[in-house]
Each structure stands twice: as structure tokens, then as C-alpha cells.
Amino acid sequence: MSxxxxxxxxxxxxxxxxxxxMILLFSLNASDxxxxxxxxxxxxxxxxxxxxxxxxxxxxxxLLVAFPVAILTTLxxxxxxxxxxxYPVRGRGLFVAALLxxxxxxxxxxAVSQLILFKEAGIDRSLWTVIAGQSIxxxxxxxxxxxxxxIRIDRRLIEAAADLGAPGWSCFRRVVLPLxxxxxxxxxxxxFVLSSSEYVLTAFLxxxxxxxxxxxxxxxxxxxxxxxNALAVxxxxxxxxxxxxxxxxxxxxxxxx
Amino acid sequence: xxGLPGQIGTWLAMPVxxxxxxxxxxxxxxxxxxxxxxxxxxAISRDPTFANYVKIAGSExxxxxxxxxxxxxxxxxxxxxxxxxxxxxxIAKRVTGAKSTLLTLLLVPLYSGDLVRIFAxxxxxxxxxxxxxxxxxxxxxxxxxxxxxxxxxxxxxxLTYNYLPFMVIGLWLxxxxLDDAWLEAAADLGAPAADRFRRVTLPLTxxxxxxxxxMVFVMVAGDYxxxxxxxxxxxxxxxxxxxxxxxxxxxxxxxxxxxxxxxAILMLCFGAGALAIRRTALVSEGV
Numbered sequence: 001m002s003x004x005x006x007x008x009x010x011x012x013x014x015x016x017x018x019x020x021x022m023i024l025l026f027s028l029n030a031s032d033x034x035x036x037x038x039x040x041x042x043x044x045x046x047x048x049x050x051x052x053x054x055x056x057x058x059x060x061x062x063l064l065v066a067f068p069v070a071i072l073t074t075l076x077x078x079x080x081x082x083x084x085x086x087y088p089v090r091g092r093g094l095f096v097a098a099l100l101x102x103x104x105x106x107x108x109x110x111a112v113s114q115l116i117l118f119k120e121a122g123i124d125r126s127l128w129t130v131i132a133g134q135s136i137x138x139x140x141x142x143x144x145x146x147x148x149x150x151i152r153i154d155r156r157l158i159e160a161a162a163d164l165g166a167p168g169w170s171c172f173r174r175v176v177l178p179l180x181x182x183x184x185x186x187x188x189x190x191x192f193v194l195s196s197s198e199y200v201l202t203a204f205l206x207x208x209x210x211x212x213x214x215x216x217x218x219x220x221x222x223x224x225x226x227x228x229n230a231l232a233v234x235x236x237x238x239x240x241x242x243x244x245x246x247x248x249x250x251x252x253x254x255x256x257x
Numbered sequence: 258x259x260g261l262p263g264q265i266g267t268w269l270a271m272p273v274x275x276x277x278x279x280x281x282x283x284x285x286x287x288x289x290x291x292x293x294x295x296x297x298x299x300a301i302s303r304d305p306t307f308a309n310y311v312k313i314a315g316s317e318x319x320x321x322x323x324x325x326x327x328x329x330x331x332x333x334x335x336x337x338x339x340x341x342x343x344x345x346x347x348i349a350k351r352v353t354g355a356k357s358t359l360l361t362l363l364l365v366p367l368y369s370g371d372l373v374r375i376f377a378x379x380x381x382x383x384x385x386x387x388x389x390x391x392x393x394x395x396x397x398x399x400x401x402x403x404x405x406x407x408x409x410x411x412x413x414x415x416l417t418y419n420y421l422p423f424m425v426i427g428l429w430l431x432x433x434x435l436d437d438a439w440l441e442a443a444a445d446l447g448a449p450a451a452d453r454f455r456r457v458t459l460p461l462t463x464x465x466x467x468x469x470x471x472m473v474f475v476m477v478a479g480d481y482x483x484x485x486x487x488x489x490x491x492x493x494x495x496x497x498x499x500x501x502x503x504x505x506x507x508x509x510x511x512x513x514x515x516x517x518x519x520x521a522i523l524m525l526c527f528g529a530g531a532l533a534i535r536r537t538a539l540v541s542e543g544v
Contacts, residue, residue, distance in 0.1 A: 005347045012344050015418065016366050019377030022387055026380065034380050035390025076276060079269040089266030098274060102281045104527070106479025108496050109516045112503045113284030116291060116513075136280040139273075168265070190368075197370025200481055213372060220376045221486055224383060232376050236369040243368045247361045 020236055027230040034226060045230035055231070058212035062196050065130050065211055070191040072135045077142030077187055078180070084143070085150040086158070086176065103140040110137065111204035118205070125207035133205045138194045142187040149183030149250060182249050189246035193239045285520070292514035301510065309514035319515065322495040327522070329484075330477040333416045334470045337424035340417070341469070345428030349435075360429070363422045371419075375486045378415045382406040382487075407489025415483050420473045427469025431462040464534045471530040475523055495519060 026034040030042035049055065080099060083089040102110060114133050115125075123129060153176070161171040199213045206214055219228055293305040313319045348359050366374070381387050382405045389401040405411060439461065443453045481500060484492040495515060502512030 002351060005343050005351065008343050009347045012340060012421070013362065016363065016421070019374065019381055019418070020366060020369065022381055023377045026387070033390065035387050036394055076273050080273045083266040083270040083273070087266040087269060089270040095270055095274070098277050098282075101277065104475050104523075105281070105285065106475075106481070106496060106519065106523075108481040108500055109288070109479065109520065110281065110284065112499065112509075112512065112516065113288040114280065115503070116287050116509065117280075117284040120287060132280055136276060139276070193368050197368065197373070199370065199372050213370065217372060220372045224376075224379060224386075228376070229380060232373045235373050239368045239370070240365055243365055244361070247357075251357055 023229050024233050027233040045227045048227040049231045058215035061209050062211040066192045066195040068131050069134045069195040070188045073138045073142040073191040074187045077146050080143040081146035102137045107200045111201045115204050129205040133201050134195050138191050142191050145187040146183040153179045186246040186250035189242050193242050288513045292517045294510040296508050309511045326478045326495045330474045333477045334473045336417050337421045341424040345425050345432050349432030371482045382411050409491045412484045412488040423472045424469040428465045431465025435461050463537045467530050467534050
């Protein structure tokens with residue numbers, strides 16, 4: 001029974017990593033055709049992608065969006081997480097439901113709604129509208145990450161600080177804030193990753209300046225070339241590295257307590 | 258701080274609520290308003306009318322697409338439940354040290370982004386793709402299997418791939434709070450393994466099953482890119498119809514009405530799911 005389950009778990013994890021492993025393999029394969037048999041090793045596909053100026057510009061735009069999005073969602077996520085845990089707000093159930101809304105509403109429906117909103121408000125599409133739209137769909141994720149760190153904080157530390165006469169603000173700044181620091185950092189990194197790979201909403205809300213995801217969307221849709229494959233691998237590996245970094249930061253905060 | 262934690266909470270929550278209202282609730286309400294408008298040649302007439310909803314209810318195409326979206330969602334919920342159930346059990350009950358590592362490993366592929374994941378599946382499933390070429394190279398087939406890519410099969414494989422982790426997380430939480438003492442008691446009382454599963458494990462993990470199922474259901478029903486890019490002719494979904502009505506067809510009011518029809522059905526499913534979770538929780542307390 002247990003052995004069968006072990007086998008099944010290996011199979012499922014294999015399924016989850018099969019596509020990533022395949023594109024990685026073919027990105028280093030010296031052939032136009034992405035299939036077996038492999039024809040030898042090359043890095044020429046990566047060279048082609050890194051030399052592409054259009055993609056470089058798109059990447060810069062992605063960074064211009066992802067940095068403010070990561071900061072905004074971490075700030076708002078921290079406020080929401082504190083209002084859910086250490087300083088519980090009245091009507092918490094309703095607050096949780098409101099926070100889940102942007103996650104549960106189908107992405108495309110939220111995108112067209114925001115498109116109408118900005119049009120009605122007379123706001124032209126730009127990187128600002130992308131930043132606003134992305135921030136709201138990433139907010140539930142950053143809140144969840146920061147909550148997961150806050151619920152592990154030993155409340156006796158806060159009580160001790162209060163008993164020793166620390167006023168609310170100084171208790172927050174000198175006890176709570178250092179303890180939640182790792183959560184903020186993890187949230188920032190994850191928000192950055194989610195922002196840089198978001199497509200549907202970004203496509204609807206971006207104007208003339210287009211982030212990388214929108215720029216390469218049509219290539220990804222219609223083209224199936226090894227250099228595009230190399231780009232996909234770079235995106236995947238970059239994201240995985242950041243996510244693993246964020247997770248290790250988040251888990252470390254559990255151990256120091 | 259101790260005196261007025263509620264008040265501090267309110268001050269903290271206020272900007273968040275303001276942002277949610279401005280960028281999520283308000284847009285959805287404006288969308289609702291638009292669903293009662295009409296397209297009058299190239300302009301939008303703002304006399305409220307139910308015409309769009311009447312049109313949807315009377316259109317076999319739209320009714321069929323809506324039914325298919327929810328049919329697909331149910332199918333993927335069932336598949337992910339069957340695949341995910343043993344995985345969740347294993348992580349919760351058989352793994353001790355590496356729990357968070359395994360959960361992280363499960364979630365990591367999610368962060369690669371929709372487009373890249375779909376691209377990878379196209380590399381794998383295409384007529385010129387890895388699986389077909391490899392099958393031909395091995396001499397197992399002479400013609401590429403045409404049905405692999407651009408088919409409902411491809412769409413559902415990728416949808417399962419996309420949303421399986423959410424199902425596993427829901428089930429894992431349920432297994433973590435499942436007290437093994439119940440199972441031991443049932444075994445001591447002579448219940449065979451099948452009965453223990455059917456009458457103890459399954460009811461006690463059903464809140465997780467429902468929660469994970471709801472998440473998968475909502476996300477599959479609302480998925481736009483996966484069917485579009487992998488489904489071929491079968492890729493026309495109710496969500497892509499909304500996309501077309503906001504793009505080339507330029508009928509925002511009808512698109513809004515379809516979107517709100519979907520939202521209304523999703524909200525009903527959510528209400529039903531929440532009720533079911535509450536009821537199973539009550540039942541399991543009374544076991």
C-alpha cells in the first residue's frame with residue numbers, strides 16, 4: 001500500500017516536471033526540431049535570445065512593472081495580514097471573502113471589467129494601469145504568505161513587550177516587524193515572479209509599452225522554435241530560483257522562533 | 258495596542274478594502290451595469306434592458322458553451338481529485354521531515370507562468386512535437402498522432418497539470434487535521450480497510466475535497482489561455498467568447514452579460530460548496 005503510494009507520488013511529481021525537463025533538454029539540443037533523438041550539445045539558442053534587443057527592451061519594461069507591483073502588494077498584503085492575525089479586524093469573514101475575490105474571479109473577466117473601469121474614468125492604458133491591475137490579483141498571494149509567517153510568531157513575545165511597558169507602536173516596530181521581516185521579503189519575491197509572468201490581464205491593460213510576457217505572447221502562440229524554447233527555459237529557471245529563494249526565506253522565519 | 262486591537266485592525270484593513278473596492282468590486286459592478294446596455298451601431302446605448310440576457314438564454318451556442326465550460330470543470334475536478342488524493346495522504350501521513358519541501362516542489366511549476374507552461378505542452382504534444390517524433394523514431398507509429406495536440410485531450414491534460422496542486426493543497430490540509438485515532442478505533446472494532454476508508458477517511462477529508470474541488474472548478478471554468486492555445490477547434494470556450502466580444506466583435510454589453518452569467522453561476526456553486534463544507538464539518542463533529 002505504502003509502496004504503491006510512493007510510486008504514485010513519484011509519478012505525479014514526474015508529471016509536474018516533465019514539461020520543464022523537456023524544454024530544458026531541447027534548449028541545449030543542436031537541432032531545429034525539438035524531438036528525440038538528440039543531436040548534440042549547443043548553446044546557440046541561448047545566444048540568439050540574449051542578443052535579441054526587442055526582448056531586452058521588453059524585459060526592462062517587465063522590471064519597471066514588477067518592482068512597484070511587488071512593493072505595493074507587500075505593503076497592502078502586510079496590512080491585510082496584520083488585520084487578519086495580530087490586530088483582528090471586526091468582520092473578518094467578510095474581509096477574507098473580499099481578499100479572495102480577485103483570486104476567484106476568472107482572470108479574463110476581471111481584465112475586461114478593469115478595462116471598462118479605466119475607460120469610464122478616462123484613464124488611458126499605460127504601465128500604471130498594468131501596475132494597478134496586477135497588484136490587485138497578486139494581493140491575495142502576498143497576504144497569504146505574510147499570514148503564514150505571522151501565525152507562527154510566538155504571541156508571548158508581544159505580550160512580554162507590552163507588559164514591560166512598550167507602547168503599541170514601539171512594540172510593533174521592535175518586536176513584530178523584525179519577526180515578520182522574512183515574510184515581507186518572501187512576499188516581495190513571489191509578487192515579483194507572479195507579476196513578471198502574468199499575461200491575460202497585462203495584455204488587456206497595457207498600452208504602447210509592452211512587458212516581455214505580452215511581447216512574446218504571439219511568438220509563443222504561433223511559433224515553435226528552439227530559441228523561443230531557450231527563452232521559456234530562462235523564464236522558468238529564473239522564476240524557480242526566485243521561488244525557492246522566497247520559500248527558504250519564509251521557512252527560516254519559522255526556525256528562528 | 259492591547260486596548261484597541263480591533264481599532265488598529267480597522268485602520269490597517271481600510272486601505273486594503275479601498276483598493277479591493279476600487280480595482281475589483283467597482284469594475285465588476287460597472288461590468289454588471291454594462292450587461293444591461295445595448296450596442297447601437299457603433300455607439301453604446303445606455304437604456305437598461307434585459308435584451309442581452311434574453312439573447313444568451315435563447316442562444317443554443319452560448320448555452321452549449323456555458324454547459325461545456327462547467328462540464329470541463331467537473332471533469333478536471335474529478336481527475337485532480339483521483340490523482341491528488343493519494344499524494345495528499347502521502348505528504349500528510351507518510352512524510353515527516355521533507356513535508357514543506359515536497360509542497361514547495363509541487364507548487365514551483367505553477368510559478369513559470371501560463372504562456373511558458375502552454376508552450377512546453379505544445380513542444381511535447383505537437384505533430385512535430387517530442388512525443389510524436391519520438392514515437393515515430395522508435396518505429397511505434399509511422400504517422401504522427403494528430404489527435405494529440407489541438408484537441409480536448411491536450412486541453413484537459415494541461416488543465417489537470419495547471420490545477421492539480423490546488424487540489425492537493427486542499428486535501429493535504431484535510432489530511433493534516435485527520436486524527437488517526439478514528440482509524441485505529443475503527444480497525445479495533447473490526448472494520449475492514451474498505452469500510453474504514455468509506456466511512457471514516459472519506460467523510461473526514463471531504464471538506465478538503467470540496468474546498469480543493471471548488472478552487473479547481475472555478476479556475477478551470479474561467480481558464481482562457483489553455484483551451485485557446487491547446488484546444489484547436491475545441492478551444493472556443495465561453496470565456497474566449499467574452500474575449501472576442503470585447504475585442505473584434507465589439508459588443509461589450511453582450512460580453513458583460515455573458516461574463517456576469519458565468520459569475521452568477523460560479524457564485525451559486527461557491528455558496529453551495531460553503532454550505533456543504535459547513536454541513537460535513539457538523540456531521541464529522543457528531544461522529
